[in-house]
Amino acid sequence: MISRFVRLDEQHRPRVTLQVNGQPVDALEGDTLMVALLTQSRHLRQSEFDSGLRAGFCLMAACQDCWVWTRQGERLRACSTPVSSGMDILTYQPEAAWPVHES
Amino acid sequence: MASSRILIVGAGPAGVRCAETLVRHGLRPTLIDENRRDGGQIYRRQPEGFQRDYRTLYGSEADKAKALHDSFDQLRPELDYYSDTSAWHLSGQRLYAHQQGRPLELDYDHLLLCTGATDRVMPVKGWQLAGTYSLGGAQIALKNQAVSIGHEVVFMGSGPLLYLVASQYLKAGANVAAVLDTSAFSKRLSALPKLLSRAPLTARGSLLLADLLRHGVSLHFGIRPLEVLGSTDSGVSAIRFARADGSVSEICCDALALGYHLRPETQLADLAGCAFQFDELSRQWLLQLDDLGRTSVPQVYAAGDGARIRGADAAERAGELAAIALLQDLNRATPELAARQQQLHSELAVLSRFAQGLSEAFPWPAQHAAQLSDDTIICRCEMISAGELRRTVQAKGALEVNRAKAFSRVGMGRCQGRYCAHVGAEVIAAASGEPLQVVGRQRGQAPVKPLPISLYAVEPTDPAPQESMQQPAPEVLS
Numbered sequence: 001m002i003s004r005f006v007r008l009d010e011q012h013r014p015r016v017t018l019q020v021n022g023q024p025v026d027a028l029e030g031d032t033l034m035v036a037l038l039t040q041s042r043h044l045r046q047s048e049f050d051s052g053l054r055a056g057f058c059l060m061a062a063c064q065d066c067w068v069w070t071r072q073g074e075r076l077r078a079c080s081t082p083v084s085s086g087m088d089i090l091t092y093q094p095e096a097a098w099p100v101h102e103s
Numbered sequence: 104m105a106s107s108r109i110l111i112v113g114a115g116p117a118g119v120r121c122a123e124t125l126v127r128h129g130l131r132p133t134l135i136d137e138n139r140r141d142g143g144q145i146y147r148r149q150p151e152g153f154q155r156d157y158r159t160l161y162g163s164e165a166d167k168a169k170a171l172h173d174s175f176d177q178l179r180p181e182l183d184y185y186s187d188t189s190a191w192h193l194s195g196q197r198l199y200a201h202q203q204g205r206p207l208e209l210d211y212d213h214l215l216l217c218t219g220a221t222d223r224v225m226p227v228k229g230w231q232l233a234g235t236y237s238l239g240g241a242q243i244a245l246k247n248q249a250v251s252i253g254h255e256v257v258f259m260g261s262g263p264l265l266y267l268v269a270s271q272y273l274k275a276g277a278n279v280a281a282v283l284d285t286s287a288f289s290k291r292l293s294a295l296p297k298l299l300s301r302a303p304l305t306a307r308g309s310l311l312l313a314d315l316l317r318h319g320v321s322l323h324f325g326i327r328p329l330e331v332l333g334s335t336d337s338g339v340s341a342i343r344f345a346r347a348d349g350s351v352s353e354i355c356c357d358a359l360a361l362g363y364h365l366r367p368e369t370q371l372a373d374l375a376g377c378a379f380q381f382d383e384l385s386r387q388w389l390l391q392l393d394d395l396g397r398t399s400v401p402q403v404y405a406a407g408d409g410a411r412i413r414g415a416d417a418a419e420r421a422g423e424l425a426a427i428a429l430l431q432d433l434n435r436a437t438p439e440l441a442a443r444q445q446q447l448h449s450e451l452a453v454l455s456r457f458a459q460g461l462s463e464a465f466p467w468p469a470q471h472a473a474q475l476s477d478d479t480i481i482c483r484c485e486m487i488s489a490g491e492l493r494r495t496v497q498a499k500g501a502l503e504v505n506r507a508k509a510f511s512r513v514g515m516g517r518c519q520g521r522y523c524a525h526v527g528a529e530v531i532a533a534a535s536g537e538p539l540q541v542v543g544r545q546r547g548q549a550p551v552k553p554l555p556i557s558l559y560a561v562e563p564t565d566p567a568p569q570e571s572m573q574q575p576a577p578e579v580l581s
Binding site for chain 2: 004006007008012014029035042047049052057058059060063065074079080
């Protein structure tokens, strides 16, 4: 499975379903968005400054590497935002595009 | 006496013990915390609905974690408590914060900063690849969410947390590929007299090491990290490092936990105008404090790892001492408090000696900053390399960290220098030949963390442009 995070315990929680880039994704109640996304994918977002993909760094709301967006354009810090049923998440910033800087 | 408005920032070990002492003396402090639940990072509580018990979550520290959580639960009705609340500015005895999308402004007479710490990280080429996490972050993944940061995890850096988290991963069933420590094992022996000030803890550390070895985890001391290998789309695939004898090795993995002990979170103290001093041993700027935790600014106090990196046991005691300082300043000193102060000081003396031993046993590898290749990224946020920073130093003569920040943008990205400013300063010092304390300290700036513009913006409801400049009145609590 192409995932980054691996669940080790606490897997008997109720399921919730959210939308990620328009696709339904199953998660567990109490998951952060970061865990919900990275247990089924290898990254959270595209870096604005190079071609690299990012998957968060500090998990304690300090580095801001784990930003994702709601479809309405609201920015969320995936490491500190719990999932809830019906969330509509994008891993790219809606209505924003700029050339990538490659040094 | 008119009641004094007391604001505590941070509900970790220092903040909770501070609040408890004040409540016991008849005061009602306001406590704000960024997390959803109390406990700070070290005693972080798992979300509601998780089942693991204290022993599983906190190991040998289970009793202390439970005691702190129980104290908080008892205190809770005696406090004005705001969880999930992020402070972003301080000015004129008012703290600006936001909670769940709404602005919150808190006026105070006394401010107690128990803001904790973040991982101190030395960059390595390729550390921007997806799958590199801070060591503290790796621990939070396990403690708070019961997940491992990868299928095969390498732990690299230095400090006691390196071994603790690696063994917690092992115990939880994760695959630990290796533990790579930049500190030579001999440092531990020379620091032993100080480490033996807490002999049981030192013994427990040795047991962790033995446990890792018994499970066949590859352990290396005195290494130099060379590169995180991988690709921009799939992330980390291996770690390349130089062994103590100079030979180069690679270990396959899909995740790296990277950390070199901690650095204090001091942005709010900085905005309050508190003075700093340079600590030679740790090569860090620390708040100037008296022996109770008073900063250089009247009625502003600091405790816990945000003040001095000494760990949770010391944080609990320092939090209580800061509360005692405040009580003294309110002319509420008692003989009992004086006796308690003396006891806390003697306990802290032991804990400080041990912390110093740890700094000597697991030193910050400052020399690695000079050896970072020019293509090593210093600023992960904006992908600024060591070479770009060095060119700023050489071409623009930017020998001071804030000036170099303005030219290079190192320290200006979304983490606001938390993970790069201290290393940027080391790179500048090495490139310019100036001592680190002369290169200086990156100033804190508001907002100390990014905040949504929607907090202070309103939808234009009328064509008149001045209307859209109006701000909603935030809740001000005084």
